[in-house]
Amino acid sequence: MSxxxxxxxxxxxxxxxxxxxxxxxxxxxxxxxxxxxxxxxxYLVQDYLFLINFSRAWALAVVKAGDLDEMRACSxxxxxxxxxEMSLHxxxxxxxxxxxxxxxxxxxxMTNIAYTxxxxxxxxxxxxxxxxxxxxxxxxxxxxxGLRLARDCVPDTPYREWxxxxxxxxxxxxxxxxxxxxxxxIRKRLGNQPEASPRWAMLTKRFATATRLEVAFWDLGRA
Ligand SMILES: Cc1ncc(CN)c(N)n1
Numbered sequence: 001m002s003x004x005x006x007x008x009x010x011x012x013x014x015x016x017x018x019x020x021x022x023x024x025x026x027x028x029x030x031x032x033x034x035x036x037x038x039x040x041x042x043y044l045v046q047d048y049l050f051l052i053n054f055s056r057a058w059a060l061a062v063v064k065a066g067d068l069d070e071m072r073a074c075s076x077x078x079x080x081x082x083x084x085e086m087s088l089h090x091x092x093x094x095x096x097x098x099x100x101x102x103x104x105x106x107x108x109x110m111t112n113i114a115y116t117x118x119x120x121x122x123x124x125x126x127x128x129x130x131x132x133x134x135x136x137x138x139x140x141x142x143x144x145x146g147l148r149l150a151r152d153c154v155p156d157t158p159y160r161e162w163x164x165x166x167x168x169x170x171x172x173x174x175x176x177x178x179x180x181x182x183x184x185x186i187r188k189r190l191g192n193q194p195e196a197s198p199r200w201a202m203l204t205k206r207f208a209t210a211t212r213l214e215v216a217f218w219d220l221g222r223a
Pocket of ligand 1: 047050051085137138139142214217
């Protein structure tokens with residue numbers, strides 16, 4: 001599955017952090033089923049809080065978009081986050097006796113604050129491309145992780161539902177559309193040779209920083 005040209009270039013430029021993100025011990029624990037349930041639930045509650053702020057950042061992308069097609073693509077992502085991805089968190093936590101009130105009343109971990117506010121700042125202080133560069137590791141990294149784990153996980157991992165959410169058609173379509181949005185937004189603003197633009201290095205750096213914040217986010221589940 002390809003998520004577009006800019007993603008491929010930024011992904012390569014962000015090594016070895018990209019692999020540290022997508023092959024983190026937490027991810028391997030999901031794959032082989034050894035991740036302790038308590039760690040998973042700690043992560044899921046923090047991730048629920050993360051997704052609330054992350055949805056706000058995609059809503060900011062609607063504001064920063066340059067035309068109706070970009071607005072539609074960003075608002076579709078807000079909808080996917082709020083009405084699909086977060087259901088996984090609510091249902092899994094509810095089955096473990098953690099209700100929504102308990103989730104929203106959990107204090108945000110510092111790493112969580114650092115990540116979502118970094119993304120929000122990219123959008124507030126920068127333009128649409130700055131914001132997209134900071135948003136992409138989240139969306140596309142989980143797409144890549146989901147596909148790999150669906151292929152390589154042990155058959156009886158208790159984390160099959162999580163894996164299926166990110167490997168599933170809905171999430172993979174969202175990834176393909178996000179990658180296409182990124183390529184088209186770059187082409188519209190920087191032309192056909194974006195790597196030659198003076199902005200390219202900063203955009204690459206934003207993607208790399210968000211990737212490092214993803215690595216740190218997995219560690220929340222180990223608290
Ligand atoms: C921290 C984080 N990064 C990415 C995703 C996938 N949208 C997520 N749910 N949480």
